[in-house]
Amino acid sequence: MSGQSSQRIFYSLVARGQVVLAEYSAVTGNVNVIAVRILEKLPHEDTRVSYTQERHMFHVMVSDGITYMAVAEEAFGRRIPFAFLEDVRGRFVGMYGAAAKEAVAYEYNTEFGKVIADRAAYFSDPSSDAINHLQGQLQEVKHIMIENIEKVLERGERLDLLVDKTEGLQQVSLAFRQQARRLKQTLWWKNARLWIAASAATSLLIYFIVAMVCGFTLRHC
Template identity: 60%
Template sequence: MPDQILYSVVARQTVVLAEFSLVQGNANLVAHRILDKLPSEDSRVSYTQERHVFHVLVHHGLAFVCMAEEAFGRRIPFAFLDDIRDKFLSAYGPEAAQYAVAYEYNTEFSSVLHQRMRYFANDPNADAINRVRGGVAEVKNIMVENIEKVLERGERIELLVDKTDHLQSESFAFKRDASRMKKKMWWTNVRWIAVLAVVVLIIIYVVIAIVCSPTFQC
């Protein structure tokens, strides 16, 4: 299973506007605690939590957050955050987001989050595009802190991540796609056989017509 982005959320301060998760657990609760402690000014920061990292992009009062596996690095997660920021603002605009109620855009935008999470996890072009944009140099300046920095003194949150359902859904998707491909190939073969049969019949007809006549009077 490749390293990937497991959870993402778009929020205005602590008001969640849209979110999506590939895993079960309490990633959303940890993210909501982070949202409660974020500065209001534009910033980029990463908070480490054992083997996972919460990457945060604050832009004009809106927070774009994702949780990824630590081995995934920072370059691609922040390219993902830049991407969903642009798509979110293009779809709804900064003004509408300032007055939206909780989860107002979840029905529409959660599917966008899902699609872009899969894209940035699996498509090598995602990293190539980020390199062209100069994202590599920009990531070097991102502050990295332990998640305990945003919690109250003595407080501790244990991040729980269960990938079981995700693995099962991925397995189901693979089997479904394989079945579709097998069926598609079967129909393609049937079509080619039908075309070949028609061609053979035409050739036989032409030969007989030449030897005898179009009315088959030999």
């Protein structure tokens, strides 16, 4: 590679397989040749990988059959280049979507090449790193908030289940009370019949005792 640029992300492309759909380069030399060779070796499934070449790194992200590549100095690290690729991917999908599956070579180069150049300049700016870092922290907080909300929703489902079970227990309790009331009434009538029978037997016994003294007609008493 030659004709080095002061821009940290100095080359980038978007491709489908080995078909380059859009490209940006701030340098001269063979960087695009090496990029095409890398495209030939990439797997088809989604992946993220970085390759080192002469103190430079080729950062690659494959997503849904589309390859996004960025080349930067090795000292630039991996976090910002991959943040750049995520940004490019989002814009590319938003602009072209499924149409990219049928696009021919360099079909989007004129239009999207400008987008890549603009985003490469933005992410190469040292001040953007602080912004990206802050955005990353906000995104992390967003994920935590979503996770917390999901836990609350899950807890709400458990409360609903508890309410259902409580309603079931209330129905069982109501049936038990009704059954207990019927049993109480049955026992009351049974006791009443026993009391009546006992009273009748006692009265009859008293009558026989008195009748033995006074006669059956009770005329002599």
